[in-house]
Amino acid sequence: MLQQTLPKGPDGIYSAEMTGAVRAYLGLAYDLFLSAHNAELPELLLTRLRNAQTFEGAVYEARVIGSLARAGFHIELEDETDSNRSHCELAATHKDTGRKFSVEAKTVTSLSSRSGASAEPPRIRNQLYKALCKQADHERMIFIELNRAGTGAPGEMPDWMQHIDAEIEQAEKDFTIEGRPAPPAYVMVTNLGAIHALDGTVFTDVGLACGFKIPDFASRTPARSILELVDARDKHLELHWLRKALNRQQTVPSTFDDRLPDEPKDSSLPRLLIGSAYLIPLADGREVPAVLTDAVVLEPERRAYGTYRYADGTHVICANDLSDAEMAAYKRSPETFFGIVKDVTREISEPLDAFDFFWESHADTPREKLIEFTSNWPDAAALHRLDQRRLAQVYCSRFAEHMWSRHARENPDLSNPYGTGKT
Template identity: 40%
Template sequence: MTNACECGSGRTHRECHGHYFNHLDLLSPAVQEISSILGNSDFNAAIAVSHKREYGYGRLPESWVKDDVRHVRVNNITYKSAYWRTFNDFLFSFLQISFGRDWWQAERSKPLTNRHPVVQQFTQYEEAEKASSRGSSGLFSIEPSGPMAALMALAYDLYLCAHNEKIPKPLLERLKSAQHYEGALYEAHVIGIFARAGFEIAFEDETDKRQSHCEFTATNKGTGRKFSVEAKAVTSRSARAGASAEPPRLRGKLYDALLKQADHPRMIFIEINRAISPKESIPEWAPHFVEQVRQAEIDMMVGDTPAAPAYLYVTNRPLLVGGAKAKVGYEVGSAGFKIVDFPPERLRGIINMQRARMLHIEAYQVFQAMQQLSSVPNYFSEHPIASFLRSVHSEKRAKGFRHPLDAFDFLFRTYHGTDKNLLIEWMSDYVPPWELNGLNQLQLAELYCAGMAETMFADLHRTAR
């Protein structure tokens, strides 16, 4: 028998606020400061939090050293080498293993310009390594170009895919095709997002030609809700990619994604491959994104039917634009296509944002993972102290709350269990009693913390100015 959540949503506690608490480190990193956890002498909890912030909510890397040989377990297969000093060393080897040693060697034997893009990128990395010098630790320090970063990102995404589920054969075949490589590169990236966000991934049967399919089905481990996921990418060869003066065309990609058969609520990802301007506080593509989505909500039809609603995510990861001189960058955006309260920031007031977040907790969780888990770690998981120290350093650099919901989470963690009568007493001077008496304890706690958060967040930003 399952327990209903006290907020009255009709969902179980595990599906609702219980799930919310289980994922606070991803949803709101400001809530559980590692220094505060250490203040309670809970070193193991501090290590667990630091691991989540670096690796997310999928399976942690499993690695150990025996007789000076590094062992790494990927799902149920163990790989080993005496030459893997960093996690990146292993990832490069795993990339070659995934593509197949014979295929890799065959590509290496070709003239450089005829090689597959991923092998060209690896060659670029080797040349950069030769041109660099070793530091005191004996390791190379290289500033990666865009293509080199694409290579490392692909290696990590394939590892995440294999470690949490499996690498589907059709994905590998598309990756090996120079023509389909960039689209498959993006699909692997989206799979990596869901693996790190704590979703189970089930790939569609692409041999079934009776109907079209989305890329995969993602199941949230906390709520059990399933989503049909589709990924579309504007390639670097497009006339609208890079530094093009033409605005990005998102509508066509959205339409193509909506054509696919979906058995569950849709999550659609679109890569736009635009040059990143370091001078712009708001990405130049953002207004076009909003304008095109809002217009499509009004008039987009799929066949004879109005287009279905979807959670829409846009990424800008132009790693292959500009060749070897491409700059590394990552921008993200989200929108609710025919979903009026996603993202929660579309609503006014923290209490409304919180209620919208709980209604769309899985979609919010995905977007937070995109924002916070975009880098590739370079450490094996049995280095807990290093992971811990990096998290502490990151906390010292952070000032205040980044988002109004961070302030809410900080307060709600303390007051979510406060006695109902006490909450009513605290709010009675600000809210009419007849409005409070109809709320249960958890709803009262949300209302109280939202009001406090409004004041706290406003005061912090006035002080910052």
């Protein structure tokens, strides 16, 4: 056995960078845990995982089940032994909304000439067609894994995204099923990088969410403002939660309490903890205590943006620069950085992330308070005729526009300021 000397921390724990093999192993274990916790651990799935011929497809099906579970879906496996009709692999019902989907998962296997380090462009046409041919009792949701190596560095948009989007657009025009136009479907195209870097420590998972004959979903949303994006997302809310779950599933949680993995017991590392009070400067130079109600880290800016509530109920947004130690702690455990278990993305990567930051704090703000907060806005009279929910959406979207415009200025490589759909 090859042994390697690893650094030992002050707490006696050895640590090392995670390799692709370890990530794939832990990821599968976590997906199976999520499956068992959500509904059941299917014996047929375990059988397929033990078979080298069906292993690749089974691993991806486990990833799909884990993603759906994290997004709040209840999962029911279809009886694929029923030969009287074709079946999708599972049915997924969202626990909050009750909306139900028939789910099919397809993967390009390692036997394909387009897998791995192939020089050929990726294609999903065949997998998409096979999935659409399955009989479905509910709205369709299709997952397709590309199984490609070398698709770019973390944070970069791989060149295959535009190719896949164009392929789907062409399929919308071409596909017929039994002589009739193919049905609409939500399509999640993924590429899981760890399996192609088993001995490496640099890999990334990338995905594209798009609609097959659903023109206002994800990558195709023709929005000109954050508020228009919000309106489009509300029509497909369960899929938005799924996209966020796919993002979060790139890492397996390392801790579930409020202590950061890098933080020793006697640490003097300054902490921003949700629910704690801090002195916030006013315009006249005085400092007044305010409670941190929510916060988000923008990694490119190395800042934490926090929403603070004064004693009179008003809110203010403040930014804090983060030290190297704080950034390292955040990257290790973004879910617990602010002292609570909090579903977060690692950065604000699209306009809706900025909106959600403010929405978490103001979704339930009483209408009277929102009227008070917006009383000096130029269009206050028109806004004050709106109901609570719409007024809160407008209020949050305008703060989000300000945050996103600053983010876009500092990241000029953002080609589509209102683009969405990448996971």
